[in-house]
Amino acid sequence: MARPVIALDLDGVLADFRAGWQGVDVIGDPIPGAREFAEALYEFADILIYTARCGEDLNGTKATTLRRNAIRDWLEKHSIPYTDIWTGRGKPTARAYVDDCAVECAPHEAGDGPLGRIETFAKAYSRALKLCGLTTIDRREMANVLRDRLAEVEEREMKEQPADTGGEF
Numbered sequence: 001m002a003r004p005v006i007a008l009d010l011d012g013v014l015a016d017f018r019a020g021w022q023g024v025d026v027i028g029d030p031i032p033g034a035r036e037f038a039e040a041l042y043e044f045a046d047i048l049i050y051t052a053r054c055g056e057d058l059n060g061t062k063a064t065t066l067r068r069n070a071i072r073d074w075l076e077k078h079s080i081p082y083t084d085i086w087t088g089r090g091k092p093t094a095r096a097y098v099d100d101c102a103v104e105c106a107p108h109e110a111g112d113g114p115l116g117r118i119e120t121f122a123k124a125y126s127r128a129l130k131l132c133g134l135t136t137i138d139r140r141e142m143a144n145v146l147r148d149r150l151a152e153v154e155e156r157e158m159k160e161q162p163a164d165t166g167g168e169f
């Protein structure tokens with residue numbers, strides 16, 4: 001059976017990115033624990049390094065190759081296991097994506113009931129707002145707005161459903 005693929009971000013997950021973008025050849029120091037984390041993942045999955053560093057150029061251009069080489073050198077210097085570095089366009093196929101800017105949103109995992117779904121969307125909304133730099137007060141207010149909107153949708157869906165025919169008890 002093929003090993004699953006995990007797409008793993010570089011900046012902010014494996015490499016310290018608190019200083020922000022410093023250039024193609026400048027990759028921050030490994031975050032303590034990052035190597036051990038990658039090693040643990042690599043025991044059961046292939047690791048596809050998935051980073052915006054390779055996202056600005058078409059696959060195969062000289063600039064992309066230089067960026068890819070800088071990333072490869074950094075990974076090898078710090079003994080971080082990986083299978084490949086994604087330089088294609090768009091989202092690669094992977095079983096899981098590990099990214100410091102990702103917002104997890106899996107409403108189907110919350111079940112079919114409205115409460116879990118509303119809570120899931122509200123949390124994702126709140127996290128997205130935080131990543132966009134909005135204040136705590138704004139986040140809370142916006143999350144409430146979302147919650148209210150979703151509650152309205154839920155109420156409308158309930159009204160549109162065919163009436164329960166009952167059944168035998």
Ligand SMILES: [Mg+2]
Pocket residue numbers: 009010011012013099100101
């Ligand atoms: Mg990142």
